Amino acid sequence: MVKKLTLTSLVASACLFSNVYAENTLEEAFTNGKVKGEIRSYYFQEDYDTTGRSSNLHFGGFLSYETASFYGLTTGATFQVSSVADISGVNKFVDDEDASGSVMSEAFLTYTRENSSVKAGRQFIGTPLLAGSGSRMIRQSFQGYTLVNTDIPDTKVVAAYVDRFQGRTDGAGSPGKFTKAFDTNAELGSVTLNDGAYTAYLENKSISDLTIQAQYLDAMDVFASMYLDAKYEFGTSVNLYAVGQYIGTNYDATANENGNFYALRVGGNNDYFNFKLSASENPSDGNVESGLGYGADYSLVGAEIDGGYWSYLTDTTAYQVNVGTTVAKIDLNLIHSVYDTKANGDIKETDLILSYDIVKNLNLNILQANFDGKADKNYETRVKLTYKF
Secondary structure, eight states, rough: HHHHHHHHHHHHHHHHHHHTOOOHHHHHHHTTEEEEEEEEEEEEEEEEEEEEEEEEEEEEEEEEEEEOOBBBEEEEEEEEEEEEEEESOOOOTTTTTOEEEEEEEEEEEEEEEETTTEEEEEEEEEESSSBBBSSSOOOEEEEEEEEEESTTTTTEEEEEEEEEEEEEBBBSSSBBEESSSEBSSEEEEEEEETTOOOEEEEEOOOSSTTTEEEEEETTTEEEEEEEEEEEOOOOTTOOOOOEEEEEEESSSSSSSEEEEEEEEEEEOOOOEEEEEEEEEEEEESSSOOOBBBBBBBOTTOOBTTTTTTTGGGGEEOOOOOOOEEETTTTTEEEEEEEEETTTTTTEEEEEEEEEEEEETTOOOOOOOOEEEEEETTTTTEEEEEEEOO
């Protein structure tokens, strides 16, 4: 009886295994792959008090392809392209928009088994302390390895190592190349990481209505940052929620003081409007590095143009009011941010954002930003027309 049960169990297990891993052929894995992309037209204009007006009209987009699974393996790639049509006035876009050409920003191999996956190669990454910005024509990317696991109920764990970074431009009129130079957001600007960077990230939703994120990043021999936030949703008629946030940085270089950043937000939304009220403080003697890549800018008081840069600086208190509504299918947002800095006085940024879906997948986004108290800049306009497929 025991032998019969054992044999039956083995047969059943083999059938189950064959069903779970009954992959298509390698040819079908490629033919069943998924393609997505976006066509873009961007117009940026800046008006400076001393150098006058400058503008940049450019076109581009991206094309991504990823195969279907073949015994748990998938592979994919993303090509980005940018073409500058016209730059007028003083060129203020060398480091972020002045890029004509193409770059293979993703080229990866992923293996997935049950609740775990490992991805190796060039890839887009989006976590609080390690993230490439996609606000310009060329999205920032990383080269390295990421491991994602969801074995623990209501919990996502990510571990990653990166050793190369691709910026928006190369500073000489072309898209960025993969190098050891990584962009940061506040104290250091750009750092060269000869030994790369390690990070561990956790997201937990095991407590009802509460989401917790925690991350540690070690940019080897330069700095280490810790990120923590907690969001609680009250479930009222306006979907009220509250978020608390902390970022701390320890610098390896003795010339840099360690920094600590704290922020709080209360927000809500219904069918007619949404709002966010946020405040932050860096009471420490040092600035905070919010991570690697300009997308690693999760400051709750971050503005549309300068992000959270000013709020991360030492001895700075910041406040932000964000209100939005929808009128005739047009989404409108008004954001006013105030940064009381020790070294630069009061910095104010007011952003008006309009977003409209002209037809399905075709979106028009307009941003008008006005500055008060920030030296040498008056206002900035960004117009983005994008079609996704």
